[in-house]
Amino acid sequence: MTSASKSQRKPRGEIERLRSGSLRVRVYAGVDPVSGKRHRLEEIVPAGPHAEADAEKALTRLLAQRDEQRNARTRATVNQLLDKYFALTRVQETTKVNYESLARLHIRPLLGTVPLTKINGETLDSFYNVLRKCRARCQGRKYIEHRTERPHECNEKCKPHECKGLSDGSLRKIHAVLSGAGKRAVRWGWLGVNPFSQADPLPAARPNPQPPTADQAAKIATEAWKDLDWGMLVWLAMVTGARRGELCALTWDRVTLKPGAGVLVIKSSIAQRGGRTWEKDTKTHQQRRITIDDATVSLLLAYKRHCAQRAGLGDEMPGKARIFSNTPDGSTWLKPDSVSQRYARMCARKPLKWDMNIHQLRHYSATELISAGVDVTTVGGRLGHGGGGSTTLRFYSAWVAEADQRAAGVLSARLPELPMGLRPEQELRAGIELADDALYQRIAIDLRGAISCGLLKVGDRLPTIAELSTRYAVSLNTAQRAIKSLEQAGLVVVSRGRRATVAPVGTENSANVTRLSERRQTALS
Template structure:
């Protein structure tokens, strides 16, 4: 300590005056578990008349923070945490490589050198905001994006950079990496609390797949069967709903080709990263048996004979031979990415010209099963979902448009007749008034006929409005309207509080003259 500095010890903390006049508050917070060095928490209090009091409060706050174990117990950076996390975390290889790629491209460039002690809610909000705006983190810079980093001649694929943020799915994976690493750091004693938990929770994914319609599926199958090998793969994807990697891993000893007892066993899957492929467990680490119909059993049996004859092996393929392979003996599996690319190209070409992917055939299989009335637990079992069908309900049952249409059709037959209709121009028009017009005119015509034929003689009273309404099944006002027409024609007389009375011929003529006079006056 210099001669211009002095220190004041208080328990386990220290307040030191710096040459500038500011006060440095420092406490011992244990040994850094990463470096093995003594770890201290520090805070600088600016010089001022209340600096001493502010320093005392800062000292108390730091001591409380340490005692409550809310402090970072290490000066390690996010990069150091991620290195240790990936070294010790045991997850599926493809998942781990995907997470490492996200860390390399997006986490380390922005947060890698930041000390864990400085990670807070504001830092995380800023981090995610940058990624949402532009995955290249251009910060408004204008530059040319080239299709490759290697020397090349620019074409239409090279052009001005356009900002494109990371998708919500990628952001959720990044949050999973950081949150998982933070939890490990707490367990290892690096941190008191997980700082990455301060980020706002990202919205849950909303599934919006679009399975092919029945008509589209028929056209896809027709197009695929132009190549028998390719047609068999696409057909099996439709029938079983298996994932592309599971289809690539299928071998002949995993199929039972007996009519009435056809079964397909899903035991493994093919994973791919770049040009490298390997066989692994299924996504949910479950093996499953899928029953197949007799038509598919017959197709697979014929396909096996075709493959065996092509390889010069007689009528059957070896049990370990892959069902779908580019080698005649089935010794090599197909690459999942190649399957996806071929399917997308087939759908994009004429006569289909659709933007589709092969995973939608899985959606199609689930949709058709649920539409047919199969319970979701069985559907989930065929698809290899965990959770006893909860995943199936959450991700598939909402898209059963065919079943929904049938439900709507059933309901429509039980609904009352609509009081609206479309006019010739296609506009919506209420039929309520039209129906009432027809009803009151019918009542007036019936009463008029009774008066003309003598069934109702002059001086006779008409039935009460309530009786007319009940007899014709109309509203009270409709009956009143019918009698009002008879009054305007001079056929009846109406007095307040009394029933309508059939008028005498003289009264009718007088009323007719009055009506004619009023009509002429209105005309002039």
């Protein structure tokens, strides 16, 4: 779009009138330190009776933003900010080590020497664009990637470099580090505004759980039981859905082995970074109790006696002994990475020959419970998910929908017969049509399942149209259609300019009820 005329000009900024009648406000904000291009802050003000006044306000706001960035009370660089941020931030050690690794490998080499006052939207766009293209920042160079930096003789593991960009998950973590550090800089008085907030929002994660089928799970268990210790660990992962680090941390005094009252208590987890391991809190910093069935109780009792006899301790193991250990007395814990590697190797070799990881057993436990009709809140509690089941719903919505559809089928079989002469086909011809588009139906079914199981309660707000569009990878119109179908069913209330909310129990859209009544009367006649 080109400008037709300039309605007003100021020494440090300008307001341009576009052909559409809108006003474009532009402020010169210096030179980008990475690209060397001139950088401007811009804002478009829609046409209207108050457009000129709004444009003046926007110009003042952009000038203030530019001045806050230029006249900040610090000359610190990104490196200096990160040094202080990591020294003062309080997070779990595993998270901190991971963030420091991302900073060392990707943030510091590109932005480390850049002054904080020079960070702007264009700089951040260039930064993320480089990381999306190649994590090694090769800039198109061709070279050999060696298996080690030490002197060696090259073999098939030393290959020509292939560009591989960082995943969206890694980019979101990098943005979390920069954004968190920028917030601290504002709080410390280093800056007037957080420069890292100018980055474009990164795409949200799309959950895609891929649990083994029931048949695959049976074959995995059969293969694992060839080794008693390994089979017990894999079985417990299937039954409880516990994380690998939580299984490694289990001790015998955290298990109640009574028929009809078997309970496993998750209190801690084993973390690993390289070759170093340590015991820490669970991911949600809360302990949880998981009920186990009688068959699993019997297996654990037999396994406990086996471990005690192997260690020469009679029939009892010490309470503090680890259930899964490389030493007979249970004095040491297994390394989580070793557990993952062994599981992947077992699945990859004959007779299985599958590409799987042990975390999928956690998905298997969740999906089997939901498919069996267990409510999402209970499943989330067993898995240790936060948010009262919201995390469970987000990751396993497909299986919530399956359970909801099965519930609808059970209810349909128990309903009274339709009046004589009324057939479902007549209802369809009367205008109550099922959509062929499975995309919007899937969204509607998932939300209906969340409402029916109580995860979304009366008055709760539904996700926005944009959030649903991103989560399900559909168009905005498809997401809007899903909300509209729930409104027509009387499940949600939609108001102009506001997010849809769950409707009170028993209320329906009156206009929709009237239409359905008229159509049924027509069909009967």
